[in-house]
Amino acid sequence: MSRLKSTDRLADTVRVPAYNRDAAGEGIVHLGLGAFHKAHQAVYTDDALALAGGDWRIVGVSLRSAGPAAELCAQDGLYTLVEADTEGTEARVIGAISRALAHAHGDAAAVRDALVAPSTRIVTITVTEKGYGIDRSTGGVDPGHEAIAHDLARPDAPIGVAGLIVQSLAARRAAGTDPFTVLSCDNLPENGVLTRSLILDFAARTDPALGVWIAENVAFPSSMVDRITPAADDSTLALAAKLTGRDDRTPVMAERFRQWVIEDRFPSGRPAWDAAGALLVDDVAPYERMKLRMLNGAHSMLAYTGFLAGHRHVRDVMADAGLAKLVQRHLAAAAATMEPLTGVDFKAYADDLVERFRNPHLAHETYQIAMDGSEKIPQRIFAPARDALHAGADLRAFAFATAAWIRYCTGRDGDDAPYDLRDPREAEIMAAIEGRRDDAAGLADALLSLPRLVPTDLLNSALFRDQVVAILRSMLERGVSATIVAEADYQSKSRVFDR
Numbered sequence: 001m002s003r004l005k006s007t008d009r010l011a012d013t014v015r016v017p018a019y020n021r022d023a024a025g026e027g028i029v030h031l032g033l034g035a036f037h038k039a040h041q042a043v044y045t046d047d048a049l050a051l052a053g054g055d056w057r058i059v060g061v062s063l064r065s066a067g068p069a070a071e072l073c074a075q076d077g078l079y080t081l082v083e084a085d086t087e088g089t090e091a092r093v094i095g096a097i098s099r100a101l102a103h104a105h106g107d108a109a110a111v112r113d114a115l116v117a118p119s120t121r122i123v124t125i126t127v128t129e130k131g132y133g134i135d136r137s138t139g140g141v142d143p144g145h146e147a148i149a150h151d152l153a154r155p156d157a158p159i160g161v162a163g164l165i166v167q168s169l170a171a172r173r174a175a176g177t178d179p180f181t182v183l184s185c186d187n188l189p190e191n192g193v194l195t196r197s198l199i200l201d202f203a204a205r206t207d208p209a210l211g212v213w214i215a216e217n218v219a220f221p222s223s224m225v226d227r228i229t230p231a232a233d234d235s236t237l238a239l240a241a242k243l244t245g246r247d248d249r250t251p252v253m254a255e256r257f258r259q260w261v262i263e264d265r266f267p268s269g270r271p272a273w274d275a276a277g278a279l280l281v282d283d284v285a286p287y288e289r290m291k292l293r294m295l296n297g298a299h300s301m302l303a304y305t306g307f308l309a310g311h312r313h314v315r316d317v318m319a320d321a322g323l324a325k326l327v328q329r330h331l332a333a334a335a336a337t338m339e340p341l342t343g344v345d346f347k348a349y350a351d352d353l354v355e356r357f358r359n360p361h362l363a364h365e366t367y368q369i370a371m372d373g374s375e376k377i378p379q380r381i382f383a384p385a386r387d388a389l390h391a392g393a394d395l396r397a398f399a400f401a402t403a404a405w406i407r408y409c410t411g412r413d414g415d416d417a418p419y420d421l422r423d424p425r426e427a428e429i430m431a432a433i434e435g436r437r438d439d440a441a442g443l444a445d446a447l448l449s450l451p452r453l454v455p456t457d458l459l460n461s462a463l464f465r466d467q468v469v470a471i472l473r474s475m476l477e478r479g480v481s482a483t484i485v486a487e488a489d490y491q492s493k494s495r496v497f498d499r
């Protein structure tokens with residue numbers, strides 16, 4: 001089978017870029033060339049180019065690995081997106097990425113050129129929560145983060161997000177070129193605000209005058225991004241080949257649903273993402289909160305419990321009657337922490353999430369979602385738990401999710417088989433729980449009191465702590481599956497959705 005290199009003579013059933021790729025210039029540099037970018041921002045940009053044109057193609061930059069860029073280069077930037085809903089699957093070919101560069105594998109100079117090019121008006125980012133090197137307690141840099149430590153020592157040869165952005169903004173300022181807009185597309189709360197404080201702190205440490213200029217001249221809009229995108233595997237490659245008749249070594253598969261809510265602050269312009277279905281608003285924060293607390297919060301809860309109960313995929317979790325009930329409870333508890341949001345019905349949003357989690361065509365691994373818990377749990381579980389505490393609301397759903405995360409942190413499943421936590425704070429977590437693996441109170445106290453994790457008022461709540469310990473004790477003594485059954489029974493006696 002021939003490799004996907006152009007869209008010539010592809011089957012009619014495969015949608016292809018509806019614009020002249022070569023005529024559309026570059027306008028965006030994207031940092032973090034993973035599956036999520038290819039299934040989300042690149043797709044919106046592909047649609048925007050087709051609907052409204054503009055020089056907005058994307059230079060995709062992989063910061064660490066070589067593979068993603070090499071495969072895309074071999075396909076002239078083209079790749080297959082397989083979209084799946086309950087009805088079935090459909091393939092389309094995306095053309096928005098013009099070039100792919102591997103920063104750590106010989107392309108650093110080309111990346112720098114792209115970042116300083118006057119044509120580059122937006123830098124988008126998907127490097128996951130842990131990729132930035134933010135100290136969430138200060139909003140500034142975490143000097144212990146590998147890339148931050150490197151870049152503070154070598155601001156002339158950066159390898160990470162903060163170093164690259166600050167270096168290229170310095171070069172643009174020196175050349176009299178307008179700055180680009182920086183758009184974070186990761187699941188961080190108020191991701192634009194956080195990215196801005198990270199960049200300002202990094203600049204203050206390396207070039208204070210530049211820091212002042214960035215503060216006055218660079219826009220960091222926030223955005224809420226959403227599309228469930230499991231990691232691609234051999235079956236994704238086989239499916240893409242079957243649907244397109246071409247060999248594609250770098251396809252992505254995602255649910256059909258997609259959402260992007262963006263704060264509309266782009267002083268140097270932007271693609272017509274709104275024409276492509278994005279919602280451009282003044283304030284993204286409530287949308288981010290809804291998504292982080294409901295979708296991602298329920299995801300984390302079901303990932304820890306599901307993984308420990310032996311469910312490999314999210315769809316299997318949803319087929320477990322007890323867990324499916326607990327997902328509903330979690331969604332309701334998270335929704336109850338939200339202020340009303342014009343035009344959004346949280347109950348309908350929750351119902352749609354349940355449908356999305358059930359998607360039979362998506363092999364979304366609970367182990368994938370379980371990754372990097374210490375970076376995810378604060379905004380997904382502790383922030384809403386804290387609001388619930390202040391409102392005098394029931395904390396049980398959040399205590400249950402917290403207990404599941406702690407149980408997961410022991411690194412042993414129900415059969416005592418070990419697994420890797422895959423968490424940037426793994427060593428710290430392991431040291432904290434040493435000798436306490438069977439002691440619910442000891443485990444909970446050790447993990448909840450890790451620095452920069454749980455907000456102080458929640459940490460000081462005996463109500464919260466006691467519920468976490470009781471549920472964790474049951475998970476350790478009776479097992480996770482038995483605890484799920486008991487908890488689902490307990491919850492059915494309480495109200496599920498009261499908004």
Ligand code: CS2
Pocket residue numbers: 187225226227228229295296299300368369370376
């Ligand atoms: C998931 C997210 O892996 C995870 O932590 O919760 O990647 C989730 O699938 C996306 O945010 C959906 O938009």
